[in-house]
Amino acid sequence: MYGLIWRLLPGNWFVKLIFALILIAAVVLLLMQYVFPVVAPYMPFNNATVTDGSGGQ
Amino acid sequence: MVNSPSSGNESDADASSRPTIRPAQRQNSSHHPAHDQYPAQGGYRGREASPATEPMSTAPELGGGQNSGAGSHPGTGSQAGTDQPLPSRRELRRREAEAAAANGAPTAVYSDAPPAYTDSTQVQQPVSSETNPNLGAYAGAAVAGYSAPGEGSRRTNRRRQKPEREPLGPVRGTIRTFGELCITAGMVLILFVVWQLWWTDIEANRDNEQLADKLAQDWQNQDPNELPDDPDEPVVADPVEKNSAFGIFYIPRFGDDYYRTVAEGVDLEPVLNRMGVGRYPNSAMPGEVGNFSIAGHRVTYGKPLNQIAQLRPGDEIIVQTKDGFYTYTFRNFDIILPDAVEVLAPVPNEPKFKGKDRILTMTACNPMFSARERYVAYAELTDWTPAGDGAPDNIKDSKAYDKVSKNGGA
Numbered sequence: 001m002y003g004l005i006w007r008l009l010p011g012n013w014f015v016k017l018i019f020a021l022i023l024i025a026a027v028v029l030l031l032m033q034y035v036f037p038v039v040a041p042y043m044p045f046n047n048a049t050v051t052d053g054s055g056g057q
Numbered sequence: 058m059v060n061s062p063s064s065g066n067e068s069d070a071d072a073s074s075r076p077t078i079r080p081a082q083r084q085n086s087s088h089h090p091a092h093d094q095y096p097a098q099g100g101y102r103g104r105e106a107s108p109a110t111e112p113m114s115t116a117p118e119l120g121g122g123q124n125s126g127a128g129s130h131p132g133t134g135s136q137a138g139t140d141q142p143l144p145s146r147r148e149l150r151r152r153e154a155e156a157a158a159a160n161g162a163p164t165a166v167y168s169d170a171p172p173a174y175t176d177s178t179q180v181q182q183p184v185s186s187e188t189n190p191n192l193g194a195y196a197g198a199a200v201a202g203y204s205a206p207g208e209g210s211r212r213t214n215r216r217r218q219k220p221e222r223e224p225l226g227p228v229r230g231t232i233r234t235f236g237e238l239c240i241t242a243g244m245v246l247i248l249f250v251v252w253q254l255w256w257t258d259i260e261a262n263r264d265n266e267q268l269a270d271k272l273a274q275d276w277q278n279q280d281p282n283e284l285p286d287d288p289d290e291p292v293v294a295d296p297v298e299k300n301s302a303f304g305i306f307y308i309p310r311f312g313d314d315y316y317r318t319v320a321e322g323v324d325l326e327p328v329l330n331r332m333g334v335g336r337y338p339n340s341a342m343p344g345e346v347g348n349f350s351i352a353g354h355r356v357t358y359g360k361p362l363n364q365i366a367q368l369r370p371g372d373e374i375i376v377q378t379k380d381g382f383y384t385y386t387f388r389n390f391d392i393i394l395p396d397a398v399e400v401l402a403p404v405p406n407e408p409k410f411k412g413k414d415r416i417l418t419m420t421a422c423n424p425m426f427s428a429r430e431r432y433v434a435y436a437e438l439t440d441w442t443p444a445g446d447g448a449p450d451n452i453k454d455s456k457a458y459d460k461v462s463k464n465g466g467a
Contacts, residue, residue, distance in 0.1 A: 036252045040257075044428045045422070046356065048353055048421045050395060
């Protein structure tokens with residue numbers, strides 16, 4: 001998988017490295033900006049409210 | 058020296074055009090310890106000679122033979138590597154794997170050899186091949202048939218072969234991809250933990266500062282509510298729309314620079330995750346008789362109530378609104394189950410009664426990083442300062458109040 005990506009990247013190894021870093025940064029940004037905030041409410045450690053079970057907060 | 062590169066190239070050509078040569082060579086190299094049975098050729102010569110037997114011994118019978126008695130064919134050595142009928146690829150791969158399994162690092166012997174080692178054999182080779190056919194066969198094959206005993210050529214060999222290597226079989230390819238996915242999943246989980254424990258704090262604190270500044274500026278442009286006739290009776294704050302901030306909490310026990318906004322609603326987004334603490338809808342407003350109840354994160358997202366367990370009876374909690382400063386005094390705490398909504402009643406835990414006190418109830422998760430229980434802290438309104446009179450003494454000189462008020466707060 002990663003070997004394939006590396007082979008698909010253009011240029012010599014230095015250019016490839018830069019592309020790879022950009023790709024990694026893009027993935028990290030995507031995860032932190034959009035994926036994690038959606039997932040976080042389902043995690044069992046940041047519920048601060050008391051509810052009667054119907055509110056779902 | 059002359060022979061070495063040429064032979065190396067030749068074998069490269071072999072390797073590129075017919076890569077199946079390679080396993081046979083490796084196979085052979087794995088065999089060489091067995092050839093110590095030629096005591097006459099002790100030392101490096103013996104080692105060097107052993108690869109020479111490869112064409113004879115391993116080509117007909119790659120898997121098994123320690124029997125290299127075939128030394129009797131002097132002429133075949135140099136071309137043996139190319140003339141043999143080749144077994145199938147699968148067979149070669151299997152043998153290679155077997156050999157690799159049988160003795161861990163078959164190439165180590167050669168790569169460890171000193172540089173002089175290669176030279177000496179090559180110098181001797183032409184001589185010995187004439188005078189001693191047997192030995193010559195060995196040595197000649199050592200150079201030509203067994204492509205590259207020297208370090209340099211071996212290294213280039215390997216590097217050159219890299220792009221040409223066969224694609225992984227379906228099974229190995231699948232396993233490798235699966236492994237890479239597992240590693241990726243692990244990295245994503247680590248990243249999630251980093252994001253949750255570290256980045257949400259940074260984001261939430263930044264948002265909270267901006268919100269508090271904005272709130273303080275807004276207050277400047279608004280008239281406070283009219284004060285009641287009785288100076289001891291606090292002004293009741295006006296209700297606000299959902300998800301909008303209406304006050305600022307100062308809790309000196311949590312630190313000199315501690316302040317968090319309080320907003321309407323207890324939804325995770327956007328209130329609890331980004332706007333400090335949240336007020337339970339339908340609970341009392343600050344200053345109102347009843348229960349002014351709020352919820353806040355104890356961990357992550359700026360952790361506004363992180364130190365809620367550090368509160369001691371008598372600690373003051375100051376809520377600033379447009380109208381002034383409400384000073385609540387902490388009384389006691391409790392640890393409850395997540396569905397214990399009766400703590401939000403005007404008289405906590407006694408939903409039947411209406412109550413006449415002005416209570417502040419704060420809830421947060423307990424234990425930390427768990428949703429098993431809730432930590433609840435009760436406080437009671439003990440003092441009230443209209444906005445026009447300035448901040449109460451205990452926060453007047455605090456960093457938190459400085460920070461808020463320098464932007465034009467009340």
